[in-house]
Amino acid sequence: MALYITFLFIVSSLVLFYFFVLNQKPKGKLPPGPPKLPIIGNIPQVAGKLPHHVLRDLARKYGPVMHLQLGHLSTIVVSSPRLAEHVLKTNDLAVSNRPYSLVGDVVLYGGSDVVFGNYGDYWRQMKKIMTTEALSAKKVREFSGIRDHEINNMIEFIRSTLGKPFHLREGVMQRNNNIICKALFGDHSKQQDLLIEIVEELVVLASGFQLADFFPKLKFLTAISGMKSKLTKVHNELDNIFDELFRERKIKRQTNGATEDDLLDVLFNIKERGGLQFPIEDNNIKAIFVNMFIGGTDTSVVTIEWTMTQMMRFPEVMKKAQAEVRRVFKGKQTITEKDLEQLVYLRCVVKEALRLYAPIPILLPRESREKFQIDGYDIPVGTRVLVNAYACSTDPEYWDDADSFKPERFEKSAVDFMGRNYEYLPFGTGRRICPGITFGLNVAEIIIAKLIYHFDWELPNGLSPKDIDLSENFGVVADKKVPLEIIPTRYYPMS
Numbered sequence: 001m002a003l004y005i006t007f008l009f010i011v012s013s014l015v016l017f018y019f020f021v022l023n024q025k026p027k028g029k030l031p032p033g034p035p036k037l038p039i040i041g042n043i044p045q046v047a048g049k050l051p052h053h054v055l056r057d058l059a060r061k062y063g064p065v066m067h068l069q070l071g072h073l074s075t076i077v078v079s080s081p082r083l084a085e086h087v088l089k090t091n092d093l094a095v096s097n098r099p100y101s102l103v104g105d106v107v108l109y110g111g112s113d114v115v116f117g118n119y120g121d122y123w124r125q126m127k128k129i130m131t132t133e134a135l136s137a138k139k140v141r142e143f144s145g146i147r148d149h150e151i152n153n154m155i156e157f158i159r160s161t162l163g164k165p166f167h168l169r170e171g172v173m174q175r176n177n178n179i180i181c182k183a184l185f186g187d188h189s190k191q192q193d194l195l196i197e198i199v200e201e202l203v204v205l206a207s208g209f210q211l212a213d214f215f216p217k218l219k220f221l222t223a224i225s226g227m228k229s230k231l232t233k234v235h236n237e238l239d240n241i242f243d244e245l246f247r248e249r250k251i252k253r254q255t256n257g258a259t260e261d262d263l264l265d266v267l268f269n270i271k272e273r274g275g276l277q278f279p280i281e282d283n284n285i286k287a288i289f290v291n292m293f294i295g296g297t298d299t300s301v302v303t304i305e306w307t308m309t310q311m312m313r314f315p316e317v318m319k320k321a322q323a324e325v326r327r328v329f330k331g332k333q334t335i336t337e338k339d340l341e342q343l344v345y346l347r348c349v350v351k352e353a354l355r356l357y358a359p360i361p362i363l364l365p366r367e368s369r370e371k372f373q374i375d376g377y378d379i380p381v382g383t384r385v386l387v388n389a390y391a392c393s394t395d396p397e398y399w400d401d402a403d404s405f406k407p408e409r410f411e412k413s414a415v416d417f418m419g420r421n422y423e424y425l426p427f428g429t430g431r432r433i434c435p436g437i438t439f440g441l442n443v444a445e446i447i448i449a450k451l452i453y454h455f456d457w458e459l460p461n462g463l464s465p466k467d468i469d470l471s472e473n474f475g476v477v478a479d480k481k482v483p484l485e486i487i488p489t490r491y492y493p494m495s
């Protein structure tokens, strides 16, 4: 009996807590949205489905700005280029925070990184360092030796397995990870493999669609789900690896002096040079490194896989892109950024693949730090703001035959990657725009160019192009559910 009374007491306390503390309705006129269930709100309408698809479908019914209640998260979803511009340009500052995230808190040193960190002077300083010093076009050029080495090894490997199926994602992922790791801290294969393993685990945990993510105020859910202890374990493992790398590097710098061979040196130099408004410590560098791992590993690989998939689906596109690459690269041993600039058609193909299959189809969530208005609706402080870039890049008002793959649409178009066209935002826009555009695109374009320059490709088991499975997965990035396997049939240039 005593147990029963205690149970009733706990349940009724939780219900009262929910109604009086957690369930306070925001004031003002919110945008329309689908009907909401008590407590869980709209979770059933989105859970377990591909969010960018389901949100695009809902927007077609409820309008380009919708309000959803995802557990505790009062969320607006923006799904048209006109309103994306209104939010991400006109009100960029008002929505430049990130929502609280347990991953940021536990793994990224209390959100002292660029991805999860809130907008403010410290964040601005760190983003500037990332954009202008670590990932600048000049720095990206300086890493061309690393890229060439890794990609040429991959080409040699594929050449040695001519006629056998090549698992594109695995083959490319390993090379891309090597490129990122070497750019960050040189050649340290032992730590590198371990780091990649841990970051992969983190990417799954960070997907943001776990039950506890929808109820951040119910702290016990993160404990019950084991989320906090998993993240703490990941954090400790990462921290130990970085400590070891940093210790070795400090000893090396004492003996050999400061160099600028990799990004660890670049950031140590900035730290030692001083003069910053917020002096940086080792933990700040670690946080930025984790960002570059997460930001740089899967995204380029997903871009490569979808672009190759589309070229396998449309042989005439492959033929045209291949003819261009073979004309431009003819006789060249190394390929420079200048050569890439001449691959005008290939860039259209990559653009079109990113239009339909961007690795981050819903831009990373933002949170309003000031109230603002959109189309006559009131958006209070603390609202989660999602921009469905996929809905914008397939909006029939802006794109003819929007769901079809047609690279030629970019041949006469000035739309680029820089976030100036709100109907096309594969790298986001505004204060939160991706700082790795040049790095990511360079890797993706050189790998694709070399794959189609050196090899002719076929589908395995007599599969026809129209049978290629186009299903998507959704995690932090939207990748291809069934990995692409293709057979290299002929090496070019033939000797």
Ligand code: HEM
Residues within 6 Å of the ligand: 114, 115, 116, 127, 135, 291, 292, 293, 295, 296, 297, 299, 300, 303, 358, 359, 360, 363, 364, 365, 425, 426, 427, 428, 429, 430, 431, 432, 433, 434, 435, 436, 437, 439, 440, 441, 444
């Ligand atoms: C094809 C490759 C890539 C794609 C498609 C991509 C896409 C994106 C997108 C859509 C965002 C969110 C922007 C927003 O919310 O407005 C983002 C943010 C970010 N990306 Fe990338 N990215 C790529 C490569 C990279 C690389 C190579 C790095 C670093 C090495 C990187 C680092 C970051 C960081 C740090 C952020 C957070 C920026 C912030 O919050 O201010 N990305 N990326």
